[in-house]
Amino acid sequence: MLTDLKRLLIGQPLKSHELGEQKLNKKKALAILSSDALSSVAYGPEQILIVLITISAAAFWYTVPIACGVLFLLVALILSYRQIIFAYPHGGGAYVVSKVNLGMNAGLFAGGSLLVDYILTVAVSISAGTDAITSAFPSLHSYTVPIALALVLFITILNLRGITESASILAYPVYLFVIALLVLIGIGLFKILTGEISPDLHTPLGTPVAGISLFILLRAFSSGSSALTGVEAISNAIPNFKTPAPNNASKTLMAMGLLLAILFAGIIYLAYYYGIAPREKETVVSQIATVTFGRGLMYYIVQGTTAMILVLAANTGYSAFPLLAVNLAKDKFIARMFTMRGDRLGYSNGIIFLAVTSMLLIIVFKGQTEQLIPLYAVGVFIPFTLAQTGMLVKWFREKPRGWLLKLTVNLVGAFMSFIVMMIFFITKFGQVWSVLVFLPLIVFIFHQIKKHYDAIAEQLRLSSCEPALPIEGNVMIVPVAGFTHVVENSLNYAKSLSPDQIIAVYVAFERDDEKKFEEKWQKWQPDVRLVTLHSHYRSIVHPLTKFIDTVEHKASESNFRVTVIIPQFIPKKNWHNILHNQSSLLIRAFLLYKRNLVVTTVPYHLKK
Template structure:
């Protein structure tokens, strides 16, 4: 049943030779890897207004110069990451750049920040998409968490089907969103030009604002910079591109930057001119669309595509998280299971872990986007700062031809990213303080995992580990529960091993049962010694493990190996297992951790 369900949901397994067919062209890659950055247009401008409304509507004109500042930062980041793509064509993004140029600790800070950030990408995107749906259908407000979880499960299953298949499905909503917003911006600007939108809805640029301060403006700029999250995803996912990977990735990055700049500028200007006031129940784009078209089919088209891209923006996390995890796993900082490709040639373990972590985060924050965005944005600006600083050092050390313009670009990117990170700490400390706890914890965990792998390697390596002592003989212990074909099958196997001694062990709860069993055993297997153990507390495990320990201690002195053969019958149907106690599994679980004991299970398959 489970294999059939897996095949239905995920599809047939792909051969390793089909890996090249799973790479993305520029059109699909732009949709998949840019969806996070493009979707932030739906909440980035709104975050600016949420800060400015604390002063009053007259302060909304400041959204224009703030947006210009965000666009300058976007330009610096796009040019910087374009250089990273060519300098590190095998992917890895901020983690690889920081590790190679700044050292291991900065690399782990960047890698840890991005791992958490991609989890936040999924949680924020899906939560924001759910907000867009409930803005159009207010009766669904009470079901935000359930709707968000359902979308995460859908995206997880879709990505388990493979990169190409998910890209083919998800590309259409992304491009529909871009089309919808361009229509909205074009019609909005036309209405403004023809005078259909009265200029009295907004305060003119330059209007004096009482109570405005540099602190508030910096806070609004930092909030608006949340629209730049996802810019680094393409540099992490270069291996997903068709050859030549760096060239295609670079062109896709530039296209994403251009689209993001146009959409962000248009929405900020319309929100300012329309005098839109941010609301907890209705998004800014929803208000702009309603004022432009009314509640007709165009309004619902815009809301529908906005909801879709906000949800599908999570796919950027599904594309970038597994590849970043692969780089960390290669360096032994996270479990090696992240290196394993699944049936559809994707890194399935990374996809599944990302989905589970995102669901837990959505439940914890009750799918409230605004509570997640500051931490989400800071989690990406720290790697921005480190990667740009790393590139600065790279150019200074190597000094290749034409390095000075590249150095200047990276310097500007590093400086602005550092300033934005500081602003987030200073202005939103109550919302981002947790990064000071979980980031050191993640780095500590990275080092513990690597230390474990290094210890395992030292113990397994033939050149460093202690030579094994020769085995002079073998003592076999067979736990028995009755006179059955299962026990007989295990005893026959034990005899075939040419053991020096075979001990059958029976644990009894009653003295009478013990005597009766000994009498039956002498008649059935007179050649095999039976040891009976009486359990005062009706436990099989304790007396058996103590007996094994005693035998092992004596055998070790003579360089004898102790082998425990566990009889186990296998029911014809899997669900039959719940009808039987699993004492054999418990015995094996306890004995596996005995240092000098070999545990073998001999199955006996039932036919009915």
């Protein structure tokens, strides 16, 4: 039944040679890999207003110069990551750039930041999309967390079906969102130019505002910079592009930057001119759409497409997280299971891990986007800074043709990213301090995993291991619990391997049971030696393992190996297992970690 459900949800398995068909063209890649960056215009401008409202509504005119600063940073990042795409065409982004040019630890800090950032991408995007839904339908506000969890589950299933199939489905809402916002901005500007919107709704540019400070402006700028999260995703996912991958990735990045600049600038200007103030239960985009269209069909189209792209922006995390995890896993810093492809040729372990961790975040933070965004944004500006700094080292070291221009581009990107990162730490330390704790912890865990894998490789390598001692024979120990076909099946198997070295072991709780069992055994299996053990505390495992240790110690002196054969019956239906005590599984769990001991389970399949 579970297999049928799996096939229904994610489809039939694909053959390995069909991997080439799972590549993205530019149109699909723009939708899948840019949805995070494009969707941030739905909450980036709002984050600026949330900071400025602490002074007064008169301070809203500062959104215009702050937006110009954010757009300048966007240009620097787009040009910088374009160079990264061509310099490192196999993907990996900030992790690979930092590792190669700044050292392994720098790479791990970048990689760890991005892994966490992609988890936050899903949590923030889904939470923001839920906010858009509850803004349009306020009666759903109390169901924020269940709606968000259901949306994560939906996106996860789509991605498990394969990147091409999910891109085909998810591309339409992304482009509908872009068109809807362009229409919103266009009609809004038309109404402003024709005088339908009163100029008295906003404070004129340059108006003095009491209480404004550089600290507040820097905090608002860093909040607005959250609109640039997701810019790096394309450089991490170059292997997902059709050939020539670097060229297609570069064009997609430039298209994303242009669209993001237009949408961000348009929303900022309309919010300023309309005099929009942030509200707890209605987003800024919802307010702009209400003023522009009223609560009619176009309003619901804008809100519907906004909600969809905010939800689908999570797909950027689903596209980039598994590929970054593959790079880290190949370098042995995270579990190798992340390198395995699933039935639909996607890295399903990475997808499932991302889904589970993001759902936990949504539950912990109760779907409150505002609490997640600062942590989300600072997490992405750390790898921004490291990646650009790594490129500076690369150009200075290699000095290729035109390297001074390339150096200048990355220098501006590194400087701006570093400034924004420091602004986050200075102005929002109370919200982002945890980065200083969990990021070094993540890097420490990376090193411990690498140490584990290196130790395993050293021990398994034939050239470095001590030669294995010859095995002169086998002592077979068979734990028995009664006179059944299960036990008989296991004894027959033991006899086929070592008929002269079999010891059956019975653990009794009562002395009378012990004696009766011995008498029956002599009649049933007189050729098999029986050892009965008395358990004073009704434990099977303790006396059994103590006996096995004794036998193993004596056997090792003669280069004999001890094999424990565990009888186990397998019910016809899986749910029948809950009706049995599973003592065989418990015994096996204890014995598997014993040195120089072989544990074998002999199954007996029931027919009813």
